[in-house]
Amino acid sequence: MTADLIIVSHNSKTDLEKFLPSIKKNTENYTLTIIDNGSNKETIDYLKNCGERVIFQENKGYGGGCNAGAKITKNEIIVFLNCDLFVGYNWLNNLLEPFKDEKVAITGARLFNNEGIEYPTLKTGRAVGCCFAVRRKIFEEMGGFDENFFLFFEETDFCDRVITAGYKVIRSEAMITHYHPHFPPFAPELQKHWDKSEQYFNKKQEGPIKKQDIALVMIVKNEEKGIERAILSCIEFVSEIVIAIDNATTDKTEEIAKKYATTIKHFDWQDDFSKARNFAHEGVKSKWILFLDGHEYVIRRPKLDKYLALDCEGLLCTIEMENGGQFRNPRIYRNGIDFQYKVHEAQKMTNVMLYIEFLIKHERIGFQDEAAIRERNAQRDDQTVRILNEQLKEDPKNFRSLYHLGLYYMGRGKFKEAIKYFNQSLKRTKIKGDRWFIFFNRAHCYLAMNKCFRAFWSASRADDETLNRWEINKLRGIILYQKGKFYKAIESFIESFHDNEGDQTYKPWKRDEAGTWNLIGECFFNLGFYDKASIAFTRAADLITDKTNKTFTEKRAELMREILKKAL
Numbered sequence: 001m002t003a004d005l006i007i008v009s010h011n012s013k014t015d016l017e018k019f020l021p022s023i024k025k026n027t028e029n030y031t032l033t034i035i036d037n038g039s040n041k042e043t044i045d046y047l048k049n050c051g052e053r054v055i056f057q058e059n060k061g062y063g064g065g066c067n068a069g070a071k072i073t074k075n076e077i078i079v080f081l082n083c084d085l086f087v088g089y090n091w092l093n094n095l096l097e098p099f100k101d102e103k104v105a106i107t108g109a110r111l112f113n114n115e116g117i118e119y120p121t122l123k124t125g126r127a128v129g130c131c132f133a134v135r136r137k138i139f140e141e142m143g144g145f146d147e148n149f150f151l152f153f154e155e156t157d158f159c160d161r162v163i164t165a166g167y168k169v170i171r172s173e174a175m176i177t178h179y180h181p182h183f184p185p186f187a188p189e190l191q192k193h194w195d196k197s198e199q200y201f202n203k204k205q206e207g208p209i210k211k212q213d214i215a216l217v218m219i220v221k222n223e224e225k226g227i228e229r230a231i232l233s234c235i236e237f238v239s240e241i242v243i244a245i246d247n248a249t250t251d252k253t254e255e256i257a258k259k260y261a262t263t264i265k266h267f268d269w270q271d272d273f274s275k276a277r278n279f280a281h282e283g284v285k286s287k288w289i290l291f292l293d294g295h296e297y298v299i300r301r302p303k304l305d306k307y308l309a310l311d312c313e314g315l316l317c318t319i320e321m322e323n324g325g326q327f328r329n330p331r332i333y334r335n336g337i338d339f340q341y342k343v344h345e346a347q348k349m350t351n352v353m354l355y356i357e358f359l360i361k362h363e364r365i366g367f368q369d370e371a372a373i374r375e376r377n378a379q380r381d382d383q384t385v386r387i388l389n390e391q392l393k394e395d396p397k398n399f400r401s402l403y404h405l406g407l408y409y410m411g412r413g414k415f416k417e418a419i420k421y422f423n424q425s426l427k428r429t430k431i432k433g434d435r436w437f438i439f440f441n442r443a444h445c446y447l448a449m450n451k452c453f454r455a456f457w458s459a460s461r462a463d464d465e466t467l468n469r470w471e472i473n474k475l476r477g478i479i480l481y482q483k484g485k486f487y488k489a490i491e492s493f494i495e496s497f498h499d500n501e502g503d504q505t506y507k508p509w510k511r512d513e514a515g516t517w518n519l520i521g522e523c524f525f526n527l528g529f530y531d532k533a534s535i536a537f538t539r540a541a542d543l544i545t546d547k548t549n550k551t552f553t554e555k556r557a558e559l560m561r562e563i564l565k566k567a568l
Contacts, residue, residue, distance in 0.1 A: 001096055002029045003077040003133065006069035008062055009036045012083035013043040015179065020050060022086045030092060033073055035065040062129070063145030063154035070136070070144060078139060082130040086177040095133050095174035105138045105167035106159060109174040111181065115535060117494055119181060127169055129155030131176050138167060146204075151193040153201040160205075187545065205302035205357075211239050212304055214288035214332070219267075219276045221246035222372040223294025224253050226363075231260045233297035234290065237304060244280035251369065253294070271383070274339035281335070290332050292360065295368040299359040307358070313337060313349035316505075317358040322365060324510020328433075331360060343387045344404045356504075384408045399428035403438065415445035433505030436465040440508060443475060452483045466502040470495075471509050474516060486523040493520050514543035518553065525560065530567065534560035 005023065009016060016034075023032065032052050036044065038059035047054045057068060066080045077096060091109070098104045108127030111119045132155055142161050145154040159169050216238040220227055231241060243257040244265040257264060267279050281289050288308055292298070299320075307315055314330035314337070321327075330352050339345045364373055385408070388401040395401075406421035422442045429435060439462035446455035456479050462472050477492035493516050521536035537557035544550040 001077060001099070002031065002075050003079050003092060003096060004069075004073035004075040004136075005030050005032045005079045005081060006066060006073065007032070007034045007081045007083060008065035008069070009034055009039060009043065009047065009083050010059060011039050011043050013039075013046045015083040016043075016046065016050070018179075019081075019083055019085050019087075020052065022088070026087050026089050027092050030079075031073065031075065033069050035069045037061070037065045061147060061150035061154075063149050064147045066154075067144040067147065070139060074136075076136055078134050078136050080129065080132045080134075082178070084179040085130065086179070088175060088177075091174045091176060095131070095172045098170040098172050099133075099135070101168065101170075103166075103168045104170050105135055105162045105165075106169040107133045107172045107174075108169070109172060109176040111176055111178045113181070113539075114177060114179055117497070119178070119497065126156050126159040127171065130178055130181070131174070133172075134158075134162075138162060138165075141165075148200055149197045151190070151197065153197040157201055157204060191545070202300045202302065206300065206304070210237070210305075212237050212288070212308055213286050214238055214290055214304075214308060215240035215242055215281075215284045215286040215335075217242045217244075217277075217281045217284060217289050217291050218294060219244045219246070219273075219280045220253055220257070220294040221249050221269075222251045222253060222369055222375075224251040224256060224369070226295040226297075226368055227253055228256050228260075230292050230294055230297045231257075233299070234292070235260060237301065238286075238290065240284060240286050242280060242284060244276065246276075251372075271387075272342040274341055274345040277339045277345060284335055287335055288332055289335055292331070293362070295364045296360050296362050299361050300357065301359075302357045304358070307332075307353075307355045310353055312351045312353040314347060314352040315355035315358065316352055317360055318356045319360050319362055321362050326507035328354070328356065328505050332358070341391075341400065343383045344400060346400070397428055399425055402428060403434070406438070407441065410441055410445055413448075415448050418442075419445050432465045433503045436462050436469070436503065437506040437508070439465065440471065440475070440506075443479075447475075447479055447482065450482075452479050455479045468495075468498070469500050469502065469504075470498055471507075473498075474509070477516075477519065481519060481523060484526075486527050490520055490523045493523070514540045514553075517543065521556070521560075530560040530564040534558075534564070 007019075034047060034052055034054045036047055036054060036056045038057070039047070044056065055068065055072065057065075060068065070078055077099065079092070079095065095107055095109060098107045106127050109131040111128060111130070113119065142158065142165070146157055149157060163169060214237070216231065216234045218227070218230065220243060235241070240263070241261045242263045242265065243261045244267055245254050245257065247266050247268050254264065263283070265280060267276060269276070277291065314333040316328040317331040318326050319329050319331070330347060330349070332355065333347050333349065337347050337349050340348050384404065388405050391398050391401045402421050402425035406418045406425055409415075409421065410418035419442055422438050422445070426435060426438055439458050443455045443458035443462065446452075446458055456476060459472050459475050459479065462469070473492050474496035477489045477496060480489035480492060496516060497513070517536050517540035521533045521540060524530070524533035524536055534557045537553055537560060541550050541553040541557060544553055
């Protein structure tokens with residue numbers, strides 16, 4: 001089987017000088033075409049003399065360059081390649097092997113950095129665009145890459161279209177070195193491309209905007225800074241907007257709400273969140289209800305109409321907190337279902353389905369008045385302890401009360417008290433997602449108390465609930481680092497680079513690859529491997545966008561090189 005290799009180039013002379021020789025040395029049965037997207041003179045001069053077929057054009061983005069290459073080639077399989085790669089022996093045969101299955105439309109590769117560390121790639125699903133093989137017939141049927149993506153997301157969009165059409169996307173056993181992979185956060189110019197492409201991708205996923213049979217229902221108090229953003233994030237797809245306003249409100253919340261709401265209600269606070277929410281949604285006409293707080297807003301809602309057609313009582317959506325941590329909550333529920341519990345309220349329902357693509361951002365800072373934040377925090381301090389303990393007096397086995405008291409005391413730095421409630425809550429639930437999160441938090445408590453053995457043990461117990469979560473691997477690394485077990489810590493940190501594939505009801509940490517590389521650098525430094533420490537700090541610096549932190553980390557990498565020179 002002969003494949004067309006298509007490389008898209010933009011100011012890539014240095015990378016091509018490494019990549020092209022590796023193709024010639026390690027590849028058989030191929031034709032090579034380079035599409036140059038408006039490069040500088042240095043790259044153009046190199047390409048004119050490289051001995052390969054080169055097409056020069058204005059910069060049409062990565063997808064546009066790939067499409068141009070596909071139009072002027074003819075073999076059954078097309079392989080799109082970035083410039084910053086190195087290919088080894090038999091790579092192309094391994095990449096094409098899965099095409100023996102007629103249902104396979106796309107194959108990707110296993111990707112490694114120049115230190116031999118493998119980057120996480122899915123075995124099935126979306127392939128990474130830096131090395132992307134596709135059947136020509138299917139590529140043409142799908143209309144190629146969407147050129148509205150100038151950079152980023154073009155391969156993700158294409159994979160989704162192919163999977164929707166009933167074909168398979170498989171990661172092959174081809175092993176490729178990728179020198180300069182792109183991971184967020186990015187440098188400012190790349191970030192602009194990422195943000196624009198992500199916004200367009202989300203719009204495509206959501207489809208045409210139309211009103212759905214769902215009401216937005218909110219209970220609010222002094223939310224003038226955030227309520228308008230919350231409403232506007234939903235106004236295009238909800239059929240009703242019901243705002244219930246606490247009579248103790250003193251700011252312009254009601255004035256703003258009246259501009260958009262179909263119904264305004266007022267209530268006196270009665271020390272009971274469920275009572276307030278049930279009052280707010282009473283009389284709603286829509287089949288479904290979405291509830292938001294005044295400092296929250298919807299970021300994306302792909303295929304909402306399909307999810308609202310499901311036979312269930314509620315939909316578990318994703319809530320993202322200010323620190324990037326995520327959890328699931330049934331923010332969408334059928335009309336007629338009421339809430340229960342005075343604090344940490346929940347709907348009375350059992351038939352709930354996942355809709356994790358529906359993303360809600362929870363953001364108080366800058367979008368809630370500081371006085372309102374202080375008042376809410378004081379209210380939480382009073383209600384959490386008082387009401388949850390009242391519930392425990394009525395039912396000492398109440399899981400929700402035990403669980404939330406554990407979280408409360410952990411947040412207040414009362415780790416011994418938190419562990420007591422976490423241990424009791426573990427006896428009251430068999431739900432793996434909840435148990436994983438409890439073990440994860442209990443490990444944090446032990447670590448904060450410098451009880452590293454117990455912290456490591458609790459982290460390992462989390463693995464018993466959901467195997468091989470990257471957060472647990474990183475947490476193990478931090479525990480081992482604190483104990484001075486630097487070799488083992490490095491192993492755990494490297495293992496944390498993979499993606500999660502199991503239950504992800506809770507995602508307590510946001511990815512921080514720069515921070516992980518920095519910790520790896522610290523480990524190598526403590527072991528006296530200054531060359532490897534320098535490499536790790538350099539990798540961290542490459543991923544940092546904050547200029548001050550980036551400069552500081554670059555200087556640390558340089559310091560490692562200076563120490564190494566003196567040692568030699």
